[in-house]
Amino acid sequence: MIDFGKVGLKAGIEIHQQLNTAQKLFCNCPTTLRTIDEHDKEFFRYLRATESELGEIDAAAKEEMKQERMFCYFGYDTTCLVEYDEEPPAPLNQEALELACIISRLFEMTPVEQIHTMRKLVIDGSNTSGFQRTALIAVDGILPNGGKIETICLEEEAAQRVDGDTFSLDRLGIPLVEITTSPCMKTPDEVREIAGYLGMVLRSTGRVKRGLGTIRQDINISIAEGARVEIKGVQELDLIAEVVQREVLRQKNLVDIRNELLSRQATVITEPVDVTKIFSASSSTILKKAQCILAVRLPGFAGLVGREIQPGRRLGSEFSDYAKKCGVGGIFHTDELPAYGITRDEVDRLFMQISGGSDECIVIVAADGKKAHCSAMQVIKRAKTALTGVPEETRKMLEGGSTSYMRPLPGAARMYPETDVFPVRIEPTWYENLPVPELLVKKAERFVRELHIDPALASQLASSDQVFLFERAVSEGIAPSLAARTLLSSRKELARGGSDISCLSAENILMVLKAVEEGRAAKEAVPVILEKVGAGTSVSEAISECAPAVSRSRLEEIVRRVVRERRDFVREKGMGSLGPLMGIVMAEVRGSVDGRVVSQVLKEEISREISPNTPGDKV
């Protein structure tokens, strides 16, 4: 078990939460996600790194530019020229700005006086323009662990990767807030807790998107002897602790490897050697086909390149990630050879040609000349950093919680002004008068206190996306227990049963619940009624279809009994007894018979009762 205090773990979170606004951040398109087969436009573009306004090119952008890449984009009838980077952006979405400011207030942050929209260079294809628009909204928030929220930014969401270099533009431009904490967390569990807390605060607004992919965490991690690493795209809260733990392990192992390399006096030979001829008849198809095979010599590295640094990842995997930036599929290294069709004899000849010693590890890359050279230089670059320890990097989470290299940490050079959007002044009085919503944890406590709901159910309600509908139902007179049960379970049951519950609007659900409250529908029938409504039946029809069937003869029986039991009252009041008796009969049939029918049968029975020729008279 790792002692996180001892290794000096410091972690911070960047949380990205999509906002549920009507329109996108810089255009008037809806924020609706589409399925890929609905796309009706396809086009492709190339992106190039550009200089910041201070004349620098960002390191991360340069890395992405190692190969010229063509990106393909899918457009929809819900996307426009702004997403296609064919039209300047519209002004900053006011609804999104207001929501970002409300969130800032929830964290007690200080807003900036005047907001400037920036372009953050991102040329991995996920933005048609080659940059992501982002604006710093507020600074200095407070976390429950005493830590600090450094900034909150309002950004546009990137396009969704479909596959390889193909992106779907429905998601591009959806507003999101990016909340960055200070590196104030000391254990993996603390990171998970803070991430959970941030998510809870965001959901308290009731105006953020819900569901997988609508909230993403990036985690910044370092250990005392390591370096700052940013891990992107952790979607599930449950994986956060695991990711942190594995990164600590990776950094610790890289530090151990460095120490061993130093003690072995290992070096990196900075000129790759051409070894194409050795593999001209190789049974490895990759090597046999390759125009150019280059060897990178790493004296003192033997055994360490193949050493595991994280479950499923070796130092060699890191080399491979760097090489892939030049467009190769991967690398081979002698710690894992002979294998992959490369024979012992070929390995021996490789060592012989370059007269490598037994403590040497040789990495080989195979491609056309330019690519091979680019990949070899990348391997050399990464091998050199192995001698100094852990490189600062942006990494991508893999399934299970290990990570792979994406690009260097981006710097300030990736930011330059979005000149097509005017700065926006935040008026202090406007900011201070923004309504601050009740936190969901406070809501749960209030449900227990005021509505006498079981604490477990209350907290389940508060964390559910039904909580706002629940509050509305209660305020409209629905019993809290009925509302809670219906909203938490019935909908889930329906979804499990495969029904389409998307057409269950809040209004429809409330109508059904009101029917129960007014005795027009049985509590037990709610799931069935909702299922019918979900299938397209109107609420009133669904209620009448689901009500217990009362036949005409059964109705007549009930009416006869009710009248007979109150014979004296009926004879005294005559037709005046109709009203009171209606109520009694309707209660008996639980609202399942049309009132007019009941009234008609009842009238007949009353008139029979009060007429002088009634057979009953003679009894």
Next chain:
Amino acid sequence: MNNEFHPGDIVLCRHGNTDRSGTFITMRDGMATIKLDSGYNIGVSLDEICLVTRPDITSTSPVAVTQNEALPQLSIVSTGGTIASRIDYRTGAVTSQFDAEDIIRAIPRLVTIARYRARKLYTILSENMNPAIWKELAEAVFQEIRNGSSGIIVTHGTDTMAYSAAALSFMIDTPVPVIFVGSQRSADRPSSDNTINALCSASAAVSDLGEVVVVMHGTMSDDTCHIHRGTRVRKMHTSRRSAFESIGIPPIGRVSYPSLEVHLEPAAIRRGTQEPSLAASLEERCGLLHFYPGMPPEAFTSFSDYKGLIIAGTGLGHVSTLLIPTIKELVDDGTMVVMTSQCLHGRVCDRVYDTGRDLIKAGAIEGGDILPEVALVKQMWVLGNEKDPERAAVMMRSCLKGECGGRSL
């Protein structure tokens, strides 16, 4: 003293509970724009910032451009526009301040196509162009032709590029390609169309072409640039990459990207077909009037002492009956009035309806299928070079530089 900050000053700005270090960029709307160390800009009141240091401005010397002497010689004449723009971070606006060498530096692949001679003529936005500048531009381009360039690339803002291209089409007979190019999406963005447009125009400039053209992005994708005849092209969209279209004829060629292969249609005039000549005179007192329903006769008064007036009429080439006497007066006073159509596509025919017949009677000239703006430029050139009204009218009716055609396609 508050206004004494210089761009590049390192400052501390008090914001929230912390002092943050940043770089002073500019003053905007009464507030200081500060670039924080994170790269974000924010606007801060002046009394919240204080100077830390004023670093020496180290200007990095630009990388020298090395060119392949074995390749054909092209001239880049830069006039400004988005293809050659960068952000002015003092104002935050996109301005034109690149010279031609900067373009080569920004688009290194250019040196695989040709070697370049750069000539910076103007750095203006194209809405600020005028006939006097067209003349200077024509003279500069002609000089480059005379100096033996294999082709000339004119970088130009897109707004009035079609006017300038038309002007040079009339003013210059050229044996080599004269190519107008620009970009619709500014050069400071990774997705800018400037690279493709510049590379395709260079490739077209070394091709077998021999006339004045516009080379711009052809589709929504980065796959083709179209080559448009200078007298038939029009900007048809405010912002799209593929804003330029040939009207009345198909594009006379295309350049594929990224292969940069040039395909010329048979209609394209070939290299070496024309002898170089320059006739740069223009009659600037020519105007263009867009008719609208209800337009009062007074709208014509500011053109009363003009030598020429182009009317963009409705449909087949009409204005309201009420305006016909005014037009007759203009014609009688010596103004050449030419009728074109707001429809842009199709041909003017003033012999179908009464209004049209009355216009002809009043002395208006039918403009055929010429574009209204091209008609204006042509009229300036015709009246600048031919003083005899009857001969000028004949020239106006004839096709001089492919600006009109006998057959509507």
